[in-house]
Amino acid sequence: MVFKRYIPVVHRYKNGGYNIVLDVESGAVHVADDLAYELIPLMEGYIKKDSKPEERLPDEVLETILADPSVRELADRFSPDAVRESLEELKSLVDSDALFSEDTYRAYVGSLANRPTVVKALCLHVAHDCNLSCKYCFASEGEYKGKRELMSLEVGKKALDFLIENSGSRRNLEVDFFGGEPLMNWQVVKELVEYGRRREKEADKNFRFTLTTNGVLLNDEILEFANREMSNIVCSIDGRKEVHDAMRPFRGGQGSYDRVLPGFKKVAASRNQNNYYVRGTYTHFNTDFSRDVIHLMDEGFEQISVEPVVAPPEMDYAIKEEDVPGLLEQYDLLADEIIKRRKEGHFVNFFHFMIDLEQGPCVAKRLSGCGSGCEYLAVTPTGDLYPCHQFVGNTDFLMGNVFEGIKRTDLRDSFKACNVYTKESCDTCFAKFYCSGGCAANSYNFSGDINGTYDIGCQLQRKRVECAIRIKAQTSE
Amino acid sequence: MKHIRTLNTRDYRKSVKQGGCGECQTSCQSACKTSCTVGNQSCETLTSKR
Numbered sequence: 001m002v003f004k005r006y007i008p009v010v011h012r013y014k015n016g017g018y019n020i021v022l023d024v025e026s027g028a029v030h031v032a033d034d035l036a037y038e039l040i041p042l043m044e045g046y047i048k049k050d051s052k053p054e055e056r057l058p059d060e061v062l063e064t065i066l067a068d069p070s071v072r073e074l075a076d077r078f079s080p081d082a083v084r085e086s087l088e089e090l091k092s093l094v095d096s097d098a099l100f101s102e103d104t105y106r107a108y109v110g111s112l113a114n115r116p117t118v119v120k121a122l123c124l125h126v127a128h129d130c131n132l133s134c135k136y137c138f139a140s141e142g143e144y145k146g147k148r149e150l151m152s153l154e155v156g157k158k159a160l161d162f163l164i165e166n167s168g169s170r171r172n173l174e175v176d177f178f179g180g181e182p183l184m185n186w187q188v189v190k191e192l193v194e195y196g197r198r199r200e201k202e203a204d205k206n207f208r209f210t211l212t213t214n215g216v217l218l219n220d221e222i223l224e225f226a227n228r229e230m231s232n233i234v235c236s237i238d239g240r241k242e243v244h245d246a247m248r249p250f251r252g253g254q255g256s257y258d259r260v261l262p263g264f265k266k267v268a269a270s271r272n273q274n275n276y277y278v279r280g281t282y283t284h285f286n287t288d289f290s291r292d293v294i295h296l297m298d299e300g301f302e303q304i305s306v307e308p309v310v311a312p313p314e315m316d317y318a319i320k321e322e323d324v325p326g327l328l329e330q331y332d333l334l335a336d337e338i339i340k341r342r343k344e345g346h347f348v349n350f351f352h353f354m355i356d357l358e359q360g361p362c363v364a365k366r367l368s369g370c371g372s373g374c375e376y377l378a379v380t381p382t383g384d385l386y387p388c389h390q391f392v393g394n395t396d397f398l399m400g401n402v403f404e405g406i407k408r409t410d411l412r413d414s415f416k417a418c419n420v421y422t423k424e425s426c427d428t429c430f431a432k433f434y435c436s437g438g439c440a441a442n443s444y445n446f447s448g449d450i451n452g453t454y455d456i457g458c459q460l461q462r463k464r465v466e467c468a469i470r471i472k473a474q475t476s477e
Numbered sequence: 478m479k480h481i482r483t484l485n486t487r488d489y490r491k492s493v494k495q496g497g498c499g500e501c502q503t504s505c506q507s508a509c510k511t512s513c514t515v516g517n518q519s520c521e522t523l524t525s526k527r
């Protein structure tokens with residue numbers, strides 16, 4: 001017999017006064033009272049594995065469970081009738097495959113690694129140049145370990161052609177204008193959008209353009225164009241002025257907060273508080289980042305994403321293991337704050353707490369990760385292809401270029417094979433179907449291997465999933 | 478039920494049969510650019526049927 005590792009199938013946790021029970025494999029989420037919450041782990045040993053849902057907990061076993069000393073203890077604390085009633089309810093969930101359900105996807109994993117993939121999205125580094133010199137920039141001040149460069153119109157057009165040609169029958173194609181700072185090459189961005197609009201008609205595609213900007217050069221003309229053409233604008237701002245200015249200074253050292261804030265407010269207002277994000281990065285230096293998120297809320301932003309920095313562990317601003325307990329609390333505080341504001345009638349959306357339980361992605365998507373290196377590629381100003389923006393400049397990961405296509409198919413295949421079953425820590429993780437295996441760049445930075453684990457990132461990720469589900473539980477009452 | 482309340486969720490098992498159409502957004506492209514999160518995305522097939 002093949003040795004089977006124990007894989008928890010039910011994840012229980014308490015958060016914000018709620019007892020949440022997540023049935024990992026089916027995705028079912030339950031809110032339990034204290035009795036049911038305590039009863040569930042006591043049942044686990046009696047569940048028949050590898051069988052049909054309705055056979056996992058036969059009626060006669062219920063009596064055995066009720067006679068279990070720990071269960072009798074529960075009966076003393078609550079009442080025998082209540083325990084029986086609760087057990088019967090839980091049995092009905094087991095019967096309907098919403099509790100202690102089993103993994104039925106493992107069989108697909110092989111086909112997942114060999115699945116035919118198409119390129120769906122490009123991150124166009126239209127400018128390897130920047131007017132800020134953010135301390136944590138993985139682009140090292142917009143230079144990406146190379147020299148300052150702007151993408152030519154020709155390379156950009158080739159990139160869009162490459163995307164169309166390699167996208168198979170997929171219609172929706174995503175293109176993010178990224179940098180460095182893309183507004184430093186705005187004319188090319190505009191012409192590429194026009195080119196894309198022309199080509200999408202001929203090729204029966206639909207481009208979804210997005211823009212990620214630091215806001216320094218934002219003006220009304222740019223905003224008007226972006227509002228017409230871009231399905232999302234990501235505005236980089238870290239939160240409180242002192243936090244932002246410390247990490248996002250101009251080259252001369254002065255802070256950029258006052259310069260960018262008014263423009264970002266215009267972005268939010270002119271897009272009716274939709275289809276944009278203010279996007280901040282938190283680091284070891286602002287481990288009280290919930291205050292930065294709250295600051296952004298107070299400034300009137302409704303679409304907010306503030307995320308842990310992706311950094312090699314030796315950097316002074318990298319998140320340290322000892323920061324983690326405090327950071328986890330920050331997420332709880334934030335969840336409480338968001339609920340409070342919603343109750344007061346103020347909608348705010350925190351990106352990492354968004355979760356779509358009812359219409360979320362299919363399993364294939366949930367298992368197969370971020371798509372870097374196969375469905376998603378980054379293009380440098382000269383047209384080189386990398387697995388994603390985080391790998392740009394690391395020539396070990398140079399995959400080819402937009403003129404000749406992908407040359408390192410081995411790299412593509414190794415990224416494609418990366419999924420929640422190939423990473424040992426993901427296999428046993430309750431968050432796997434929400435996280436889909438984490439960030440390959442993070443894993444690489446931390447362990448030297450794209451299949452490695454970045455444990456700090458995982459701890460934060462699990463907490464965000466827990467908070468997100470709790471918010472759903474709370475708002476569904 | 479008195480002791481447990483179940484939220485509405487999409488049963489993953491059913492989605493296996495429908496099998497990935499591939500039209501959904503690329504995870505990292507959305508807002509964050511530093512993390513892979515899929516739980517927050519919506520399925521293009523389900524949402525476009527609405």
Ligand code: SF4
Nearest residue numbers: 426429435437438458
């Ligand atoms: S949280 Fe970590 S262990 Fe869990 S699925 Fe994500 S990457 Fe894998």
Ligand code: SF4
Nearest residue numbers: 370388439440441505
């Ligand atoms: S490797 Fe990380 S940064 Fe790159 S696309 Fe994937 S999740 Fe995003």
